[in-house]
Amino acid sequence: MKKILVRFDDLCPTMNKEQWEKAKVLLKQYDVKPLLGVVPECRDPELLIDKEDLHFWEEMRSLQKEGYTLAMHGCFHECIHQGKTLVSGPGYSEFAGRSYEDQYATIKKGKEILEEHGIHTTIFFAPRHSYDLNTLKALAANGFTHISDGKSHTVWNREGILCVPCRSSGCPAIRFNGYYTAVFHAHEWVREDKAFAYKEFVSLLENHHQDIVDFNEFASRKEGHPFVQMISEKAFIFYENHIRPKLSALHVLIKRRGRKNGRKT
Ligand SMILES: [Zn+2]
Known part of the structure; x- marks a missing residue:
């Protein structure tokens, strides 16, 4: 038995709309309900691509009603801090290395922004897979229950958060039975060095659409x-x-x- 979760990162009002529309056509064609990582208030210059889409939040609410799962993906997607992370390598982070109080405040802010737009979620994942134990503690204190991240073999409870592993950073090769998370960044598909990722998305849907499940089913397993x-x-x-x-x-x-x-x- 194979179970595949399709995850799209970096959704925000200034993302590359054309590429996201390309993804949506195929998601609808194969009736796939992905996990969408929504950035509450994007300040990352790399994601300030298109003019602000004034219908973005309405679209997210409507997709949620259709059965897509929404997650909070960071708060500002602004990776300007440095610190030891639990699963990613060294580099800049929005969360890792900061005090519990600071992280609590950022997560609270993100949650409030989403709620102002009528989006309620208890699922989170951090930009660049970069988080630490304080992130998990601050998430739990803010009412979050799950993260779509970690490199463990199966789901497990860490600091009050169910960590649903995401061992690949892109689209994994699906060979054996098991659980796979396929991660996509639609805005990158225009880059010459990332054009292959769109082909991987198409091929995943063509060859494995019957094994793709929603986040709820993907996370519902015996805890390790x-x-x-x-x-x-x-x-x-x-x-x-x-x-x-x-x-x-x-x-x-x-x-x-x-x-x-x-x-x-
Ligand atoms: Zn991101």
Whole structure:
């Protein structure tokens, strides 16, 4: 059995509307209900693409009614802080490294903005997969129940938040039975180096639409033991950061040697 969650990040009134419309046509065609990460008040220059869409919030409310799941994706999507994160590498973050009080205030602000637009959600995920234990504590204190993030094997409760793992940063290869989160950023599809991601989206829908489920079904699983899941998360991160790059380098080397030997004979 395979279960796939389709997740779209970075939805906001100034996103690339044309690319989002392209995604929506296919989502409707295959009757797929994704998880949408909505930025309450976008201040990220990379997402200030189109003129502000005055119908954006109305559209989000209407999609929610149709069965799409909305999540709060950060608050300002402004990654200007630095600190140790739980699952992502070093880099700038909206949350990691900040005090509990600061994070609590930012999350509260984001929630209030969404509610002013008539959007109520208890699901969250941070920009750049970048969060720490204070983020989880501040989310729980603000009434959130789930995050779509983490590298554990299965869902587990951490600091009062059910962490629903998202092991891939893009569209994973779907081979074996299991749970997969396919993450898309529609605004990036116009970039030459990211054009492949749209093709991956099309191919995912064509080949696996029958395995795509909504967030509620995706998250409804037996909870893993916290200690086991913490170890599984650390092991996965170690593999991704230290083992996989070496294996890939070795693979390239073997292929090059093979080609060289082929030329000699
Ligand atoms: Zn984002």
